Amino acid sequence: MGTPVIQAPALEMLKLLDALAEFSAPGTGVTRLLYTSEWRRAQLFIQERMIGFGLDVTVDQVGNVYGRLQGANPEDKVILTGSHIDTVVNGGKYDGAYGIAAAVTAIHYLQQTFGHPLRTLEVVSFCEEEGSRFPLTFWGSGHVTGMYGGGEMATCVDAEGVSLLTAMTDSGFGVGSIEDDRDEHDRGTVGNRVGSRAMGLEAGARRSDIGAFVELHIEQGIILEKTETEIGIVQAIVGQRRYRIKVSGVANHAGTTPMMMRLDALAGLAEMLILLESLALEVGENLVATCGRLEVFPNTPNVIPGEVVFTLDIRHSEEEELGGFCDRTLSGFRETAIKRGLEIVVSLSLSTPPAPMDMKLCAMLESTCQKRGKSYRMMVSGAGHDAQLFAPQCATTMIFVPSQAGISHSPEEYSTPEALAAGLDVLTTMLYELAYV
C-alpha cells in the first residue's frame, strides 16, 4: 500500500529546539549537564510539552523521560525514537536535542493526522549520553538496555567531587532499585502516572518491550556536507579501541649527542605516526585512527626527548577489521621501537564493539528517502550514540543530517533549517510506516 501525504511541521520542531537551547548553564553555546538545574528544567519542559500533546508521560528511576502514544495492538512491541537531553560543556544546540525535538514533533503530527497507531509509539529524552559531568557515558540508554549495575553511583564523582549517587538523589531520582530488571516494562503502572509532572515519580529503568529504536541525529562529521547529501542512513556505529602508549628512550644533550647515538623517543613516535596513517589509508574509509593527545618529556628545546606518552583512538565498523588493524599497528610500533632501541608500553584503555544497525530498517529508510525525494547515502557513524546500546537488543537504526563544516561539541555546531526539516520528514515517514502500516 502507498504512504499518504506526510507533512510534519518543521517550524514547530525548530521552535522546540530553540526553546530547549534556553536551558543552559551560563557561558557560550549550550551546557546542560546531568542532574543540574538546567537539565531538570529541560526535562520538565519536555514533559509539559508531551502532556500538552496528549502523550502518556513516564519518568524512570535515572531520569529518562518517555512520552507514549498507545497503539491498538498491545501485543506488539514499542517503536521508540528519541535521543539524549544532556550536552557537553559549551556544546551546541543540535547534538541530542534535535533527535528529541523531531521525535516529539513527529509523534504529535502523526497523532493529530492519523490518530492512534497500530503499534505503540514512544519518544524518549535520555537523561545522559556525553559523559561530560561524570566520567561515564550512556547513563540513560545504558540503564534502559541493562548496561549499568548501579555500583558506579557511589564511586563516580564529578569535577567538584559530588558523587553520581548524591547528584541523582538530590534531583529526586534513584529511589528504590534501578536494577529492577523486569522482563516486561510494567506499562500498567506507568499508565496510572499519565499527566504527572513530578520528576520523582519513577518507573524501573530497564526495558525489554522495545521492538525498534530509531534515532535521528546530526552527523557531527563532514561527509554529508562534502558529498552534498541530505540524509545519512547509518549502517553501523563504529567499534572503538583506545590505547595509552609510552615510548621511552634516553633524554640527552641536543648539542653533544650525535644523531647516530640518540635514543630519541619523539623521533620514534614520528615514525609510528607515519605508519599509523599509512596503514589506516590502506584499510579505507571505514577506518579512522588518531593520535590526539601527546606529552613529551622533558620538553625542553635543547634536550633530546627521552619519553613520549600518547593516545591512540581507532575506530571501525567491523570488529574483525578493527582488531586486525590494531594488531598490525601495534606490531609495527613494536618493530619501530626495537629498531630504534626504544621501549614501548601499550595499555588498552577502552574497547567498544561495533554496533551494526538493522538491515531491514536501513532498507526501509532507503526506500523512504527515495519516496520522499531525499538524497541519501549509507554510512558508518564514527561517533558513539545511544543507538549502539539498543542495536544488540532490538531492531535499531539511525538517521543523520548534515552538520555545517562537520563541527560539533562546540557553540558553532550548526545544521540548516532545511537539513533539519529533511530529517524530520524522513523520521516521520519512517515512524508512520513502522507504527501505522
Add this chain to the structure above:
Amino acid sequence: MGTPVIQAPALEMLKLLDALAEFSAPGTGVTRLLYTSEWRRAQLFIQERMIGFGLDVTVDQVGNVYGRLQGANPEDKVILTGSHIDTVVNGGKYDGAYGIAAAVTAIHYLQQTFGHPLRTLEVVSFCEEEGSRFPLTFWGSGHVTGMYGGGEMATCVDAEGVSLLTAMTDSGFGVGSIEDDRDEHDRGTVGNRVGSRAMGLEAGARRSDIGAFVELHIEQGIILEKTETEIGIVQAIVGQRRYRIKVSGVANHAGTTPMMMRLDALAGLAEMLILLESLALEVGENLVATCGRLEVFPNTPNVIPGEVVFTLDIRHSEEEELGGFCDRTLSGFRETAIKRGLEIVVSLSLSTPPAPMDMKLCAMLESTCQKRGKSYRMMVSGAGHDAQLFAPQCATTMIFVPSQAGISHSPEEYSTPEALAAGLDVLTTMLYELAYV
C-alpha cells in the same frame, strides 16, 4: 727543544674540585647561580687559593676573577686559561669548575717547578656562562670579549623578579662603567690590588691583551666514552640555529572525520620530523638537529590535533653547512605543509655562528697528546662554551675529557679521576709550551 718531565698534582686538583662543590644552594647536585651567596663564597674561595699560590688577583666589574703569573716578556700577550664558576640548577660538580680547578693547579705547579714564565699566564674564573639565573648567557666571557653593552642589566630579571643590575650591585659589582673598553687592560692598576680579598675592587671587564685562550672542560657528550678516547681536541664549537615553528590544520572529531578529509597538524609534524632526521643523517656526524619541545592543541584523545608548536635546535661546525641544512629542512617542511593543506609559520629565535678553534693550537695539542701518550681525537663541540667568544679575537682552543654516559647538567654528571688527571696533564704541558718555551 724537548719538554721536561711534567707531573702536575692531580690529587690537589681533585681536592680543589671537591672544595668548590661545597659552595652550593641546598638540593641535589651543585646549584651555584650568578651573584648568589654560594657563588660569592666560591669566587672568594678561588681568590684565596690564588693568593695562597702567589698569584696576582684581580676581580673585574662583573665579577670575573683572575689569577696572574707575570711573565718575563711584558710585550707578549697573556696566555689565559680557565672556565666558568656558575652552574645550572641541580647541576654537577665538573661543568666549568673542572676547568678552573685544573688551571689553578697547573699554574701553581708550573710556578713551583719552573718559576716565572716568559709569557704571562693567567687563570680565570668566569662569573657566568650557563644562563640559569638570568635569561642570558656568557655574562662573564661576554664582557671580557666586548659582547655586552650594559643595556641588558636593567631589563633582565630572574625568576624572583630581581633585575640583573640589582643582583650585581647587591653583590658589590657594576660600580662605574663596565663598558670601559680600554685598548690595554690596565695591569698596573691591577697589580696594586694583589692580595686584595674584597670582591668590590674591580678592573674594567673588557680585555684586549689576551694572546691565547685554552679551556679545559668535560665533554658533556658520549663520543669520548664510546670511542674510549682520553682527550678530545676541539676544532670548532658549533654554530646554532633555534627555531619556533607553528603548524596549523583543523581540529576535528576523531571518529567522524575520514582520514582523507583530515588536516592533522600532528601527522604533518611526524612527516617533518622524519624528514629532519633523514636530512641530518645525510649530512653526517658534525650536524645535530633536534625537536626538543612540542605542544599539541587541543591535546584531547578524541580530537584530531589542529595545531602543533615546536622547537628546532640545529647545530653544525661550519656556517655554510648549517645554513644550507636549515634552508633544506625548512623548505622541506613547507612542502610537507602545502601537500597536507597545513599552514606553517617559522620564526628564528637564536642564531650563533660556529667558532672555529685555532689550527696551530689544535696541532700543538695533538703533538702534546702524542708526547704524553694520551689517546685523542679531533672533534667538534656540540655545546656552547666561553671559548667561542674568544675564538674571533685570539688563538683559542679547548680540551675535552670524557663524561660518564655523556651525562651533564645533572647531579649524575661524572668523570673519573683518571680522565680528569689526563686533562690536567695535557693542559699543564700545553701551558708550559705556550708560556715557557
